Amino acid sequence: MQTRRQFMAGSAAATALLGLLPRQAMATIPFETIDAMTASVQLAPDGYPATDIWGYGGTAPGPVLRVAQGGRLQRRLVNSLPQASSIHWHGIRIDNAMDGVPGLTQAVVEPGDGFDYDFVLPDAGTYWYHSHNRSMEQVARGLHGALIVEEDTPPDIDREEVLVLDDWLIDPETGQISGDFESPQARSHAGRLGNLVLTNGIFDKTMTVQRNERLRLRLINAANARIFVLGLFGLEGWTMALDGMPLPAPEPLEEVVVLGPGQRADLIVDVVAEQGSTAYLARADEARGTPQVSFQVRGQASLARRGTPDALPPNPGDAFNLSGDSVDLTLNMEGGAMGTLRGAMLDGEETGFREMAQANQFWAFNGMVGMPDTPLATLDRGQIARLTISNDTAFPHAMHLHGMHFREVLADGTLGPMRDTLLMDSAERREIAFAADNPGDWLLHCHMLSHAASGMMTWVRVA
Structure with a gap:
């Protein structure tokens, strides 16, 4: 091989x-x-x-x-x-x-x-x-x-806003980016978390809207490690797509939207706040809500709201089932601060966790630190892979698969929506399935980017 x-x-x-x-x-x-x-x-x-x-x-x-x-x-x-x-x-x-x-x-x-x-x-x-x-x-x-x-046929909306969410670690004395990108604290804990949270590179992002105006919000989490927990105030609507892939039907937004690093969500929302007031896309920071984007309501687009929007047109090849030729795979995530990992393979040698930490490496997949020479799996084209992922660490991880999308296999055996990044909490065990329909060598890694740099990387080969 x-x-x-x-x-x-x-x-x-x-x-x-x-x-x-x-x-x-x-x-x-x-x-x-x-x-x-x-x-x-x-x-x-x-x-x-x-x-x-x-x-x-x-x-x-x-x-x-x-x-x-x-x-x-x-x-x-x-x-x-x-x-x-x-x-x-x-x-x-x-x-x-x-x-x-x-x-x-x-x-x-x-x-x-x-x-x-x-x-x-x-x-x-x-x-x-x-x-x-x-x-x-x-x-x-x-x-x-x-x-x-x-899409060839766009949805019925009044306007679209692309909102890139990010955080920056800034030295408050100089206003410059903190240059400690090798910090063992960030690499072994939750990742590099910033102290300045921006939307489209703007602090306190504000825009003007009208009552009953219908917006498409394209949300992108571009942060190194921050998990955005977002809620709507003065806005009501639906989730239309996750990680770019349309949902079969719009899902009413009744609770928060959670985006791990690398994840995206398409929302269609109506402005329901009164004229002269302010609506918000807000994030949960500890025990309080903080505005992420402010929408100042000035004027009225129509006298009444429209009904539920039509679903976005499906993308090609986004349907598959679990019957037929399949292979079962496992991925165990270990390590980090407060973890139980005693050692793993590092640079071809069995290494204790203390020696791993001295090399600024803290995480392992299936007992292997960093990018291995051999893939996690070699798959035939068209084969279905069922991958069980266990998070045996004290921190969440956002697992991103390159080149293909996957569906989560839910507890009742049904399949969740198409995604390319899976946010997993500590101690969780989840299963995803994907069709190996794109030939090549594809990276699979944690999108908490400090975690990827300190051990959480592997790959799959599609023949």
């Missing part, structure tokens, strides 16, 4: 061969560029200095990219950063070579170099893009943005 090292060696040989081709044979129409660059932006409230960031196009978040469903995205990443980088297109069922994972699907893009991303977008929905090299640092510095794939 081909190992990961053999795969990368073969990729390097292919790249070298391409370098021998005549220049005319490689000539293409130049792609529009997406520049990863340093910049200075005003993130903190007035009175604080501007913050030095790394951003796509010099903004944080980066520009919203919009493509029609079935369309092609073509962008050349130009790396103007002091570090190597790459782009992962989160949630897209993409060609493997375009997935943006250094060491698995591509080589890093060194400073001063570029890489052409060129792929079709099969699924409509709310997605995002972010750096996948030293992610715990580069995403925290601002390298992320929204990717919207538009």
Whole structure:
């Protein structure tokens, strides 16, 4: 069986061969560029200095990219950063070579170099893009943005708002990003949690709406580790899609919306607050509610509310059942502070937890720390995988599967909605199922990015 090292060696040989081709044979129409660059932006409230960031196009978040469903995205990443980088297109069922994972699907893009991303977008929905090299640092510095794939037939709404939720760890004395990206505290506990929570890079985000106006809110959690627990006040509506994938029918919003890192939700909401008042998308912070976005109600869009919206059109290939050829897999998450892990395989050797901590590594999957040379599973194309995940740690984790979506197998045997990221609480045991319908080597990791950097990474191969 081909190992990961053999795969990368073969990729390097292919790249070298391409370098021998005549220049005319490689000539293409130049792609529009997406520049990863340093910049200075005003993130903190007035009175604080501007913050030095790394951003796509010099903004944080980066520009919203919009493509029609079935369309092609073509962008050349130009790396103007002091570090190597790459782009992962989160949630897209993409060609493997375009997935943006250094060491698995591509080589890093060194400073001063570029890489052409060129792929079709099969699924409509709310997605995002972010750096996948030293992610715990580069995403925290601002390298992320929204990717919207538009349906052929949009829903009946008055307006749409893309809301990228993030937190930043800022030194209150200088207004600059805290540079301790290797903090053992963050890596071994809940992850890197910021002290400045923003929407679309704005503190205290406010917009004007009208009573009975109908909005589509595309929510994206781009934070390193923060779990957003969100509620609506003066707004009523429905959840329409999760992680970009439409629900079979709109689900009334009666409680909170919970988004782990990397997760998304599409809501359709009506403004029901009175004229002259303010409605809120609020987050739960400890025992109190804090405005995430304020909606100032000025004027009236109509005299009455509309009825329940129609479901969003389903994406292709989002239905599968558990009959037929399947394989059962297990993934046990261990380690971290207050855990019971005594040791695991690290760099090919059995290592005690004390030695792991000295190497700034704290987590393990199935007794293995970090990216293994062999996959968690090698699957035939079309095979159904049933993966049981156990969280034997003291902290929540957001498990993200690249290249494919999955459904949770519920206690009654039914299947939950299509997702690409599963938020698991401490001591939980959950089962997901997915069809191995996208060939290639696909990363499976915790999207608390400090956890991924300190051990929580593996991969699956689809033949």
